[in-house]
Amino acid sequence: xxxxxxxxxxxxxxxxxxxxxxxxxxxxxxxxxxxxxxxxxxxxxxxxxxxxxxxxxxxxxxxxxxxxxxxxxxxxxxxxxxxxxxxxxxxxxxxxxxxxxxxxxxxxxxxxxxxxxxxxxxxxxxxxxxxxxxxxxxxxxxxxxxxxxxxxxxxxxxxxxxxxxxxxxxx
Amino acid sequence: xxxxxxxxxxxxxxxxxxxxxxxxxxxxxxxxxxxxxxxxxxxxxxxxxxxxxxxxxxxxxxxxxxxxxxxxxxxxxxxxxxxxxxxxxxxxxxxxxxxxxxxxxxxxxxxxxxxxxxxxxxx
Numbered sequence: 151x152x153x154x155x156x157x158x159x160x161x162x163x164x165x166x167x168x169x170x171x172x173x174x175x176x177x178x179x180x181x182x183x184x185x186x187x188x189x190x191x192x193x194x195x196x197x198x199x200x201x202x203x204x205x206x207x208x209x210x211x212x213x214x215x216x217x218x219x220x221x222x223x224x225x226x227x228x229x230x231x232x233x234x235x236x237x238x239x240x241x242x243x244x245x246x247x248x249x250x251x252x253x254x255x256x257x258x259x260x261x262x263x264x265x266x267x268x269x270x271x272x273x274x275x276x277x278x279x280x281x282x283x284x285x286x287x288x289x290x291x292x293x294x295x296x297x298x299x300x301x302x303x304x305x306x307x308x309x310x311x312x313x314x315x316x317x318x319x320x321x
Numbered sequence: 322x323x324x325x326x327x328x329x330x331x332x333x334x335x336x337x338x339x340x341x342x343x344x345x346x347x348x349x350x351x352x353x354x355x356x357x358x359x360x361x362x363x364x365x366x367x368x369x370x371x372x373x374x375x376x377x378x379x380x381x382x383x384x385x386x387x388x389x390x391x392x393x394x395x396x397x398x399x400x401x402x403x404x405x406x407x408x409x410x411x412x413x414x415x416x417x418x419x420x421x422x423x424x425x426x427x428x429x430x431x432x433x434x435x436x437x438x439x440x441x442x443x444x
Contacts, residue, residue, distance in 0.1 A: 254323045262327055269334055290345070293338035300335050 166204075166212050173200035173220040174227065181228050189291065191236070191275055192298040195268065195306055197224075202248065202264050202310040206257055207317075210249040217245055235282065236275045243274030257314055264307025268299035351415075351433050353395050355388060357381065358426040365390055367431060380425025388429055395429060397422065 177197040185193060197220060205213030221241050225234040248267040255263050272295040279288045351367040357380050365374065373391040375398070380386055386407065387399040394414045397407040400422055407422040407429075419430030 251327075255327075259324060262324060262331075265331055266327060269331075293341040293345070296334050296338040297342075300331055 162208075162212070166208070166216055169200050169204055170216050170219045170223075173197040173216060174223050176200070177220060177224045178227055181224075187298070189294055189298075191272060191291065191295055192302075194302050195271075196309070198264065198268070198303075198306050199310045199313060201245070202260055202267070202307065203313055205245070205248050205252050206260055206263070206310075207314060210252065213249070214245055217241055236278050239278035240271040240273075240275035243277075244268065244271035246270075258311075260314060261304065261307040261311045264310060265300045265303030268303030268306070269296055272296065272299045351393075351431050353388075353390055354428075354430050354432050356428045356430075367393055367395070378425075378427055380422060380427040382425060384422070384425030384427065386422055386425060386427050386429075395431065396420070397427075397429060400425070 174197070176199070180194060180196050183194075200220070201213060201217045204216045218238075218241065221234070221237050225231050225237070244267040247270040248263060251263040251266060273292070276288055276292060276295065280286055353363075353365045353367055354361055355363040355365075355376075355378055357378065362378065363376065365376075367390070373389065376388050376390070378386045378388055383401075385399075385401050386397050389396050389398045394412045396412040397410070397420055400408050402422055402424040404424070407420050407427070410420050413420055413429075413431060416431045416433070419428050421428050
């Protein structure tokens with residue numbers, strides 16, 4: 151069958167939908183894993199493997215769509231709508247940084263982009279928290295969140311790096 | 322080149338954070354604050370040579386609460402209120418949860434110290 155523009159865009163939409171479903175599944179599974187650290191805002195963020203992959207391999211636009219669909223659906227599925235504001239703020243700041251990084255870094259340097267984006271995610275989250283609670287005291291958490299972000303960001307970044315290396319370049 | 326700058330940025334973030342964590346934390350000493358009806362009646366540092374110490378607090382409705390302060394912890398050992406919730410709460414060691422005697426409007430809380438009052442506000 152010949153490849154028409156219509157067919158291509160349909161294929162792309164299906165791919166995005168599939169990636170969103172994968173990200174959502176990872177998010178929900180990760181939410182079931184208890185963490186030994188009791189600081190709110192710290193988690194592995196494994197579903198961001200998909201986010202990083204989408205921004206670097208597909209396009210920034212599709213990365214944004216997948217991320218925000220996953221955040222919104224994740225809040226509904228996990229029943230924690232109150233976290234929507236935090237993850238939305240963090241997600242927005244981090245994806246902007248990530249898109250900027252995708253312009254200056256190659257696909258072989260995804261492992262580096264991820265921890266930086268993770269750091270800005272936690273920064274954005276804290277800014278939202280500061281606005282919601284109307285206090286700057288929450289920034290006392292920043293050092294802890296920053297170190298956690300770099301560690302978990304490196305991990306998800308390396309995971310995304312392996313995914314990119316193993317997937318055939320068919321897009 | 323860009324890569325080096327970004328790696329440097331990350332290392333800087335981690336280094337500053339580590340320094341902030343190590344230097345921060347225990348900057349103000351923990352203090353026991355006793356309030357009756359919202360006004361502070363007594364403040365005692367949680368670590369001093371005059372401890373252990375027992376004080377009687379006169380609350381509302383002729384209430385009498387005996388507060389015992391020891392090194393690093395505080396409790397209400399006796400109260401002439403009907404429910405005895407404050408006595409049954411036992412010792413507290415940080416600012417997470419204050420001891421409250423509702424009938425006498427007496428609050429015994431620890432301010433400062435290691436946990437900084439953020440424990441009650443989570444997303």
